[in-house]
Amino acid sequence: MAEYINPNALGDLEENVVSINRVTKVVKGGRRLRFAALVIVGDKNGHVGYGTGKAQEVPEAIRKAVEDAKRHLVEVPTVGTTIPHDVLGVDGGGKVLLKPASEGSGVAAGGSTRPIMELAGVADVTAKSLGSSTAVNVVRATFDALTNLKEAKVVAALRGVDLGQ
Incomplete structure (x- = not known):
């Protein structure tokens, strides 16, 4: 497994929202609507990561995806x-x-x-x-x-x- 890269040590990371999907779960009372976000973060200097997040509101899904992406940074030679x-x-x-x-x-x-x-x-x-x-x-x-x-x-x-x- 790749070694952990601390996002705080890299300084400012740029974010790019790749996709936002509406996802539904069918329950007894009808459909439960949520949003799934796919986000890329990187420092334009050899470090990049991706993350996914789900929430009932789009901004919250994006925030969760950014946190996930920062936890999964990889170094690109x-x-x-x-x-x-x-x-x-x-x-x-x-x-x-x-x-x-x-x-x-x-x-x-x-x-x-x-x-x-x-x-x-x-x-x-x-x-x-x-x-x-x-x-x-x-x-x-x-x-x-x-x-x-x-x-x-x-x-x-x-x-x-x-x-x-």
């Missing part, structure tokens, strides 16, 4: 303005392919993946969503991909190889 290597993230029906891009290319990603890359501070990346287009599945698959990224130094150490700088 970067090489300059892009990611170190191609990576495929899978979660449920969602599949997201992330590829490094040359400097100045920008974030070529759509839907829920774009705000994750922007808030992580990755300026140049290409992303393709291959499976489910549901926001939660795409976000979880993207985070799976980001947690599977490894820097060249880490891979070299695991293999017992000297990079020969």
Whole structure:
């Protein structure tokens, strides 16, 4: 499991509400209406997290989602303005392919993946969503991909190889 990152040590985190869904629970007296929010937070410097929250009012659901996102921050390894290597993230029906891009290319990603890359501070990346287009599945698959990224130094150490700088 990833090590905990203290959100208070990072300073100001930006928030981006990816989706707000109306969800209902059918009970004896009718339907019980609530709201579910999916939020991304990040410092644009290699730290990003996502969270979900549910409440009877939208602002409360967003607040809960932001708290959840701050508890689940991950560190994203970067090489300059892009990611170190191609990576495929899978979660449920969602599949997201992330590829490094040359400097100045920008974030070529759509839907829920774009705000994750922007808030992580990755300026140049290409992303393709291959499976489910549901926001939660795409976000979880993207985070799976980001947690599977490894820097060249880490891979070299695991293999017992000297990079020969």
